[in-house]
Amino acid sequence: MASPAASTAKSSPKEAVPVGLAARQAAWQVLQAVASGAYADAALERELQRSKLEPADRALVTELAYGAIRQRRLLDAWLDQVGKVPARKQPPKLRWLLHLGLYQLLFSARVPASAAVSTTVELAKRGGLARLAPVANGMLRAVLRRREEVAPGEVDAGSSGAAAAALEPWLGLDLPSDPAEALALRRSLPLWLAALLREWLSADRAEAFALACNQPPPLDLRVNSLRCSSEQLLTVLKEAGVEAEPIAGLSAGIHLSGRTGDLRRLPGFGEGHWCVQDRAAQRIALLLEPQPGHQVLDACAAPGGKSTHLAELMGDRGTIWAVDRSEARLERVRRNADRLGLSCIRTMAAEAQHLTEQKPQWLGHFDRILLDAPCSGLGTLARHADARWRITPEAIEELTALQRQLLEGMLPLLASKGRLVYATCTVHPAENCELLAAFLADHPDWHLISSSQSWPGDAAGGDGFYAAVIERRS
Numbered sequence: 001m002a003s004p005a006a007s008t009a010k011s012s013p014k015e016a017v018p019v020g021l022a023a024r025q026a027a028w029q030v031l032q033a034v035a036s037g038a039y040a041d042a043a044l045e046r047e048l049q050r051s052k053l054e055p056a057d058r059a060l061v062t063e064l065a066y067g068a069i070r071q072r073r074l075l076d077a078w079l080d081q082v083g084k085v086p087a088r089k090q091p092p093k094l095r096w097l098l099h100l101g102l103y104q105l106l107f108s109a110r111v112p113a114s115a116a117v118s119t120t121v122e123l124a125k126r127g128g129l130a131r132l133a134p135v136a137n138g139m140l141r142a143v144l145r146r147r148e149e150v151a152p153g154e155v156d157a158g159s160s161g162a163a164a165a166a167l168e169p170w171l172g173l174d175l176p177s178d179p180a181e182a183l184a185l186r187r188s189l190p191l192w193l194a195a196l197l198r199e200w201l202s203a204d205r206a207e208a209f210a211l212a213c214n215q216p217p218p219l220d221l222r223v224n225s226l227r228c229s230s231e232q233l234l235t236v237l238k239e240a241g242v243e244a245e246p247i248a249g250l251s252a253g254i255h256l257s258g259r260t261g262d263l264r265r266l267p268g269f270g271e272g273h274w275c276v277q278d279r280a281a282q283r284i285a286l287l288l289e290p291q292p293g294h295q296v297l298d299a300c301a302a303p304g305g306k307s308t309h310l311a312e313l314m315g316d317r318g319t320i321w322a323v324d325r326s327e328a329r330l331e332r333v334r335r336n337a338d339r340l341g342l343s344c345i346r347t348m349a350a351e352a353q354h355l356t357e358q359k360p361q362w363l364g365h366f367d368r369i370l371l372d373a374p375c376s377g378l379g380t381l382a383r384h385a386d387a388r389w390r391i392t393p394e395a396i397e398e399l400t401a402l403q404r405q406l407l408e409g410m411l412p413l414l415a416s417k418g419r420l421v422y423a424t425c426t427v428h429p430a431e432n433c434e435l436l437a438a439f440l441a442d443h444p445d446w447h448l449i450s451s452s453q454s455w456p457g458d459a460a461g462g463d464g465f466y467a468a469v470i471e472r473r474s
């Protein structure tokens with residue numbers, strides 16, 4: 001059984017490896033890989049496969065790696081304020097190691113302060129930074145001292161993780177006076193995003209959004225109504241000791257609380273009784289009101305969460321064309337459809353904005369079209385620890401041009417009485433309501449039936465999603 005504390009494993013003193021060190025070593029590797037351009041989920045997966053750790057240690061690697069990546073801005077601010085050299089000028093290996101140690105000191109309720117410091121120093125010694133081990137030790141202790149000065153008696157090297165994590169992680173830091181800069185620093189967001197949040201939302205909702213982005217996202221399932229009912233699934237999950245409850249307002253939605261381990265081992269997975277889908281994403285296919293026998297186009301379909309939902313709602317009768325530009329990702333659509341026992345989904349690799357040229361026989365063909373457009377993903381930052389550091393305002397501008405082209409490309413494909421849903425998993429108005437407003441202004445023959453925007457941090461929980469239902473005027 002792994003322990004996050006840095007006690008020493010029972011082996012000969014020379015070979016002694018502090019318990020939990022391998023997990024921290026793996027998390028450090030993930031931070032380095034992500035800093036060199038790897039995607040966080042791919043880097044974590046690779047490291048977990050390579051390190052062959054026990055389940056409890058795998059959970060620790062995930063918590064530390066994702067947590068430290070999310071908190072990069074705040075952790076850098078600490079290094080800037082306690083170090084002689086700014087974080088960005090530190091040797092990168094040391095910077096990421098310090099992030100790992102600091103993350104534990106500031107956030108991890110289960111790691112005592114002494115263990116956070118000692119394992120970081122030990123990793124420095126074993127990981128090619130022996131000369132810098134005293135620097136690592138000095139900086140982590142300087143952070144502890146700063147926090148002790150501000151909250152005397154509440155935190156020091158002997159503190160439990162729970163005591164340290166109960167204090168705000170920025171306690172002891174000098175905060176900027178500008179509200180957006182302070183939000184960016186406290187909640188570890190890029191400044192451009194914090195500034196936009198302050199424009200779009202009240203101070204409280206901006207804070208709730210930022211907080212939601214820094215927490216592991218809720219885990220929701222969608223029951224495959226063709227194979228199982230929600231009641232049946234809730235019963236077998238409970239029998240298997242999994243905490244689960246229905247999601248209000250979603251007949252197929254089930255929320256899993258507590259630890260679940262490998263989801264593929266849960267009852268009903270192999271039998272295709274359910275799939276993982278966030279509650280906000282589960283609302284999108286419903287907006288199309290698809291009927292058995294319909295011809296449906298899902299224009300940006302991979303990995304197939306919404307195609308499979310549409311197929312379930314249609315009783316697997318009719319045809320769903322699942323189009324995506326990525327053939328590799330379409331393979332996931334086929335695998336998911338197979339597992340769920342759905343046969344009405346057909347796949348095609350194509351740039352969806354050019355479908356009219358590629359498939360002239362599709363002109364006016366579809367009863368329903370879903371355009372779940374590629375987007376900045378600002379509504380799903382909690383799911384992608386590194387996403388906030390990748391996306392830029394310039395990239396969003398490019399995306400809006402593609403989104404508009406995709407939307408225009410769908411119009412000739414819809415039957416005259418058909419319905420089109422434009423959806424994204426972002427909260428940026430330029431990709432959502434503003435894009436739709438410009439589109440409708442240029443197309444007076446189309447009208448908006450409804451639109452909605454959910455935000456991370458809202459009471460309903462779940463990702464941030466936008467959806468607009470549009471139809472041609474009769």
Ligand SMILES: C[S@@+](CC[C@H](N)C(=O)[O-])C[C@H]1O[C@@H](n2cnc3c(N)ncnc32)[C@H](O)[C@@H]1O
Nearest residue numbers: 300301302303304305306324325351352372374
């Ligand atoms: C938001 S994801 C779709 C998620 C999917 N609808 C689901 O529910 O599982 C966007 C998808 O658009 C695809 N994509 C991006 N540009 C595209 C284009 N020009 N034509 C078709 N697909 C595109 C990406 O490969 C990606 O799989």
